Amino acid sequence: MNKNSVVAKKKFGQNFLKDEAVLRKIIEAMPKNDNKIVEIGPGLGDLTRFLVDVKSVEAFEVDTDLCKLLQSTFKKEIDTKRLHINCGDVLQAWQSSLIDEPYDLVANLPYYIATNIILKALADPMCKNILVMVQLEVAEKFCATAGEKVFGSLSVITQSIADAHIVVQVPPTAFEPPPKIDSAVFLIRKNADRNNENFEGLLRVAFKQPRKTLMKNLSVMYKKDLLQVAFLELNLTPTIRPHQVSTQDYHQLYKKII
Template identity: 45%
Template sequence: MGIKAKKMFGQNFLKDSSVLHQIIQSMPEDSPNALVEIGPGLGDLTQWLLQKRGVVAYEVDTDLCAYLNERFAKERKTEQFVLHQGDVLARWEKQETLATKPYDLVANLPYYIATAIILRALRDTQCQSLRVMVQKEVAQKFAAAPKEKHFGALGILAQLLGHVEVLFDVPPHAFEPPPKVTSSVLWIQKRREYVGGEHGVFKNEAQRDAFERYLRMAFSAPRKRWLKNMTLGFEKTLLASLLEEQALSLNSRPHEIDTATHHHLFKQLTKVNDYVRNEQQQQ
């Protein structure tokens, strides 16, 4: 084969067949969704995925693309396997979605861009679920519960969408070359629309972007009080009244406030901003 992992792409090839089997076993048998794989590498996971459904893959490494096209030549002819070469984040910027129909994302993600890919997949309205291999600490941040050490903006963004769970850990020796950290398989199952629609978490893209700005402010100093952090943009008396309405202590830290309450506080602050903006326009 003669293909070695390249540090510039953060490549660590998953070789342990028992881990591959666990990933496949965690997938539902009757899903009608397409399958998308990011960074298929040498195609060891791809081979298992193709036994379930067709795969649309995205790979940045031209050498690996040549290898994959040869390995899955038969599946390419029948379009069971479709491979796109290039930067998947750049592809998202151009077309907003990785597939023209609902899909499940399954991937062993490069550590250095894993968080960016997950956040972009959460924005992709065609993406219905994610089963992704990431650094264990990253998985913990997305799955953490309120008051836990890792609970923060990443967990809130993911948990607003649906179910988030760390399925299992994967030791370094399951990869070639072995990384210096433990990995985890993270599962995010969306259960409602993120933007727009009758049941959307946010009315539109602008409101979602505003919520992300709210989270950056709320967690700007994670161990300081939520009230203190939010005075960067709002009156202290208003913030105190909102906490009291939710029966929360004025000393509450941002990681002590659960996901639903953060969303509620954001919506209340949005109403205040809208009211002030309307008043200013009428003057």
């Protein structure tokens, strides 16, 4: 098998990033540190070849055909321990931590598992930074600020433990085959770990029906009199919508009603 004969497999959500300008922007946006790089879904190795020039890489690829291709393409880097390829499902390999040393996740993520992977990385104490390509809509949700329509539970979870911003928006033409939607590279710099399941439970309730008021959503799970007192103390109007409340106020609400 050679690179040019590979056909993208829909079941693995494969869209191979070909635009060298975008690949270079990913490398330029990488945090400067001594952390190892974890790449999930290296595909044909288009990003991998840039990454191994910078640092040692631990790669995870679920497609056995691509694993063989990568092992052949990067034989030298594998022999010199610059690259290690794990063939199999990364989510099955991922327990509390993916590898046993500090790492940065740098990857063009398969769309169908992107959100799950980012949330796992946010919870992984060994993951320090996340620089990934995902569908634009998902990147916006992780990077949104209070008041924006797309601000939701993913935004609050991220802001609670990290700083996040979009690095570059990427059109479908940068990929082969081109997806039907725009993509984006975004960076999350962690300053803590995601580990408060009860708080995230509150967020799930708060954003379950985003068009309703926050008071109405939370009243399904929490006592209304407690909510009314908490809203008053935090200067939140009873008609405020979930996306209009800041991350800080969500944490204050949690402390007052739990």
